[in-house]
Amino acid sequence: MKNLIYKYLVYIIYFLGIGMTSSGVVLMPFNTMRYSVILFIGLSLFIAGSIFNEVVIDHHHMTAIDSIKLVILSLTLAIGIGMISGGISHFKESPTYVSYLIPLGIVISFISFAFKNNFKLNKKEKLMVFTGIIILAVIIFIGLSIAASNMAMMNMTPGGDIFNGGH
Structure with a gap:
């Protein structure tokens, strides 16, 4: 029963952390102070969830270096996922x-995930995966850039629904 509760808590902490990170990353240009606080809380939650998962649930005994590595990789993973999630949710607010x-978030989150989970790849596999991720990111960037410029051509004003004052 304790394992169920702990794993549930980690999921809640992870998802709340990612949700808040997503909002903070994508909406920060619109209200720097407010969304910086939300971003900080989201990142803190995600790190807390990562540490709780490693230490309490998985019983890993981490050195100081392992702890620092976990924090850094958790931060970059959360930021990358937040960039993707927040970008998808708020494309209309700031398409450019x-x-x-989104493409940068894919690259950051993929690399962070690979390192955090200690995937071992040979040189050829690393080159193939890195090249594939970069190509995917470039394709997505081009597609999103075209969509963003088409929104501008259709006289769709960036700013989206969250800035219209109603729900």
Whole structure:
């Protein structure tokens, strides 16, 4: 029963952390102070969840270096996922900004995930995977950039629904 509760808590902490990170990353240009606080809380939650998962649930005894590595990789993973998630959710608010966020988030989150989970690849596999991720990110960037410019051509004003004052 304790394992169920712990794993549930980790999921809640992870998802709340990612949700808040997503909002903070994508909406920060619109209200820097407010969304910086939300971003900080989201990242803190995600790190807490990562540490709780490693230490309490998986019973890993980490050195100081392992702890620092976990924090850094958790931060970059959360930021990368937040860039993707927030970008998808808020494309209409800032299409040009999001055109950069989503592809960059894919690259950052993939690399962070690979290192955090200690995947071992040979040189050829690393080159193939890295090249594939970069190609995917470039394709997505081009597609989003085209969509963003088409929104501007159709006289769709960036700013989206969250800035219209109603729900």
